[in-house]
Amino acid sequence: xxxxxxxxxxxxxxxxxxxxxxxxxxxxxxxxxxxxxxxxxxxxxxxxxxxxxxxxxxxxxxxxxxxxxxxxxxxxxxxxxxxxxxxxxxxxxxxxxxxxxxxxxxxxxxxxxxxxxxxxxxxxxxxxxxxxxxxxxxxxxxxxxxxxxxxxxxxxxxxxxxxxxxxxxxxxxxxxxxxxxxxxxxxxxxxxxxxxxxxxxxxxxxxxxxxxxxxxxxxxxxxxxxxxxxxxxxxxxxxxxxxxxxxxxxxxxxxxxxxxxxxxxxxxxxxxxxxxxxxxxxxxxxxxxxxxxxxxxx
Amino acid sequence: xxxxxxxxxxxxxxxxxxxxxxxxxxxxxxxxxxxxxxxxxxxxxxxxxxxxxxxxxxxxxxxxxxxxxxxxxxxxxxxxxxxxxxxxxxxxxxxxxxxxxxxxxxxxxxxxxxxxxxxxxxxxxxxxxxxxxxxxxxxxxxxxxxxxxxxxxxxxxxxxxxxxxxxxxxxxxxxxxxxxxxxxxxxxxxxxxxxxxxxxxxxxxxxxxxxxxxxxxxxxxxxxxxxxxxxxxxxxxxxxxxxxxxxxxxxxxxxx
Numbered sequence: 002x003x004x005x006x007x008x009x010x011x012x013x014x015x016x017x018x019x020x021x022x023x024x025x026x027x028x029x030x031x032x033x034x035x036x037x038x039x040x041x042x043x044x045x046x047x048x049x050x051x052x053x054x055x056x057x058x059x060x061x062x063x064x065x066x067x068x069x070x071x072x073x074x075x076x077x078x079x080x081x082x083x084x085x086x087x088x089x090x091x092x093x094x095x096x097x098x099x100x101x102x103x104x105x106x107x108x109x110x111x112x113x114x115x116x117x118x119x120x121x122x123x124x125x126x127x128x129x130x131x132x133x134x135x136x137x138x139x140x141x142x143x144x145x146x147x148x149x150x151x152x153x154x155x156x157x158x159x160x161x162x163x164x165x166x167x168x169x170x171x172x173x174x175x176x177x178x179x180x181x182x183x184x185x186x187x188x189x190x191x192x193x194x195x196x197x198x199x200x201x202x203x204x205x206x207x208x209x210x211x212x213x214x215x216x217x218x219x220x221x222x223x224x225x226x227x228x229x230x231x232x233x234x235x236x237x238x239x240x241x242x243x244x245x246x247x248x249x250x251x252x253x254x255x256x257x258x259x260x261x262x263x264x265x266x267x268x269x270x271x272x273x274x275x276x277x278x279x280x281x282x283x284x285x286x287x288x289x290x291x292x293x294x295x296x297x298x299x
Numbered sequence: 300x301x302x303x304x305x306x307x308x309x310x311x312x313x314x315x316x317x318x319x320x321x322x323x324x325x326x327x328x329x330x331x332x333x334x335x336x337x338x339x340x341x342x343x344x345x346x347x348x349x350x351x352x353x354x355x356x357x358x359x360x361x362x363x364x365x366x367x368x369x370x371x372x373x374x375x376x377x378x379x380x381x382x383x384x385x386x387x388x389x390x391x392x393x394x395x396x397x398x399x400x401x402x403x404x405x406x407x408x409x410x411x412x413x414x415x416x417x418x419x420x421x422x423x424x425x426x427x428x429x430x431x432x433x434x435x436x437x438x439x440x441x442x443x444x445x446x447x448x449x450x451x452x453x454x455x456x457x458x459x460x461x462x463x464x465x466x467x468x469x470x471x472x473x474x475x476x477x478x479x480x481x482x483x484x485x486x487x488x489x490x491x492x493x494x495x496x497x498x499x500x501x502x503x504x505x506x507x508x509x510x511x512x513x514x515x516x517x518x519x520x521x522x523x524x525x526x527x528x529x530x531x532x533x534x535x536x537x538x539x540x541x542x543x544x545x546x547x548x549x550x551x552x553x554x555x
Contacts, residue, residue: 051406054554071551072410081406087399089309091316103305104407147403 004029004155004185005050010059011209012045019045021209023059027155027187027202032177034196035189036290037206038298043189044084046206047159051081064154077105080148080184084159086140090133094125094143097132098150105151112150119146123176138169145176149184156180158188162195174199193290203290205297212297221288228260229269232281245272258286303413306404310421319387320425326383327429330376331436338368339444366445367519370453373437374460374516380433381464384426385471389485391418392475402555412547415476419543422468430461451521459515459528462535466509467492469539476546476553509535 005027012020019042027033037043048054050061052073061068063075088097095116102112120126123142135143141161148156158177162170170192177186178199190196196203197217204214213220232255233239239255246259246269259269266285273280314320342362345352395401405411434457441447450456467488474487495510505511511531517523 053402053405076406076408079406081403083399083402085399086403088403089313089400091313092309100305100309101403101407104302104404104409106301106408147407151407 002029003027004064005187006060006062007046007050008060010046010049010061011057012042012049012054013057019209020049020056020059023206023210025204025211025214027185029154029185030181031201032181032186032188032199034200034203035187035206036191036193036196036203036294037189038191041206041298042209043206044159047081047157047187047189050157051076051079077151078154080150080153080156082141082144082148082156082158082161084161084163085137086144086147088132088140088143088147091131093131094120094128094135094146097143098147101147101150107151115150115152116146119149122146122149122179124172138165138172141165141169141173142176145173145180149180153184156184156186156188158186160189160191162190162192170195193294197290205294207298213293217290220290220293223293228258228286229266229283230256230258230286231269231273231283232256234279234281238276238278241276242269242272242278255281302409303417306409306413307417307420310417314421314425322387323384323425323429324432326380327433328436330380331433332440334372334376334433334437335369335440335444337372338364338441341368364445366441366447366449369437369441369445370450370519371516373434374456377430377433377460377464378513380429381467384429384464385467385488386485388422388425388468389471389475389488390481391422392472393479393481393484396479396555405555411550411553415472415543415546415550418475419469419472419546422472423465426464426468427461430464450519452518452525455525455528456515456518459512459518459532462532462539463509463512463515466512466535466539469542472546473542473549476549506530507534509538 003026005025007023007025010020010023011018023042023046025035025046035043035046045054049056050063050068052068052070052075055070063078066075066078068075089100092100098116098119099112102116107115117126120128123146125139125142125146128139132140132143141164145158145161148158156177161173161177165173174195177188180186188200200217202214202216203220205212213223215223231239231242233242234255236255239257242257242259246261246265247257259265270283272278273283341364345362401414404414438447447453470488470491471484474484475481478484478487492510495508496513498508499505499510499513501508506527507530509531511528512535515528518525518528
């Protein structure tokens with residue numbers, strides 16, 4: 002079942018058309034990567050899903066219910082983490098979660114248990130200071146805790162890792178992976194290694210539309226293999242391979258990258274066997290998300 | 300009602316922890332003490348100044364101070380307290396837009412009219428509290444030194460001025476629902492008050508201008524009747540309620 006569907010979403014800000022007929026469907030229990038360059042319309046799409054922006058046309062539905070601008074009941078299914086989450090600086094993390102829970106109408110006992118459990122999950126269990134002194138990473142972690150507070154069916158994270166150092170990024174990704182059991186996650190990013198690490202599905206956003214969508218494997222499969230990489234023990238062997246199958250120039254080191262069909266790969270293996278070339282490694286190069294992304298957004 | 304109560308509680312905690320309530324209490328207590336103090340000290344100050352005044356050709360006779368002097372000071376000083384109040388709280392809404400704190404609250408399901416309502420309740424309750432404090436202190440000291448009973452329509456006059464403050468605060472709520480920054484909110488509020496003030500000079504229409512309430516202090520001498528202010532009070536009260544209503548409407552349309 003799809004937890005979120007967007008049909009033909011359009012939105013302009015003045016003269017600038019940000020979304021031009023965006024279609025998207027997010028299946029339940031996936032970690033869905035929403036990939037696009039800065040300014041591609043990721044945040045605009047997310048705000049429209051939350052009813053914070055009024056789309057010019059198009060339909061958004063969350064668990065089968067339509068989203069309305071302004072007061073939308075669908076937000077009770079959604080947890081939201083904005084790109085730079087801002088909290089009331091005069092509260093402590095625990096006070097903020099309690100406040101959030103009261104706003105969304107949670108039961109008192111449940112709220113207390115859930116707040117403590119989530120603060121533990123995001124590593125703020127022992128934090129007693131007011132939010133005023135929190136680092137960016139700490140705010141991001143508190144952001145995830147407040148987003149998960151009322152057990153949302155859909156967690157929307159807007160570039161949760163973009164502003165963080167490698168350690169902070171890893172922590173956030175681990176928390177998201179741990180949250181997967183409870184919810185579906187839609188997360189926007191332009192960091193492709195994050196997508197490869199945790200996402201099960203992804204969509205590329207370009208020019209206000211979804212240019213490609215599918216599971217990570219499907220996306221990779223949309224382009225044929227890039228070629229083969231052969232690393233030999235001796236440089237002369239690399240040169241020989243290059244003369245026989247490549248562009249004929251001398252190799253720079255003992256690694257050759259050759260392009261061609263699978264048939265050619267067998268020919269190369271035969272050549273290696275017949276000439277008894279000692280090989281360090283031989284691999285078929287997978288198309289990376291990065292090369293796909295560059296191709297799609299070119 | 301639980302979300303509204305939670306947001307209202309947050310507003311009071313914010314006002315307390317950011318020190319605004321403290322500043323407010325100090326301000327209104329200070330004004331409250333100053334009113335009778337200035338009245339009490341007037342003869343003494345004039346005495347000190349009398350020599351130099353005589354040199355410049357002014358004759359200083361014995362000055363009579365009474366409860367009316369103290370209350371005249373009250374109505375002279377309270378505009379300053381109101382201005383300070385508006386400046387102190389002019390960023391109540393705009394700070395939330397700017398920092399983005401409202402975003403999370405709204406996505407958590409708080410209905411938008413509750414934001415306007417909670418903030419209006421906070422502002423009006425603090426205004427009432429501060430104003431009441433200032434009034435009680437002035438009343439107490441004035442009763443101690445002189446006799447409050449010589450002031451005519453005291454409670455009506457004080458009530459009219461409270462209403463004027465309420466009207467001005469509702470103006471700030473209205474402009475806060477429309478504008479992005481607190482300078483704009485303060486300037487627009489001041490602009491409307493200035494217009495109302497000009498309106499209060501138009502002979503045929505002045506009875507309806509909320510700015511007429513600024514003159515409520517002149518009721519104390521007994522030369523005027525309360526009825527002279529009822530139309531202005533009515534306009535102020537009705538427009539204050541309407542402004543909160545329009546603010547809710549603005550808030551519902553706002554893209555955050």
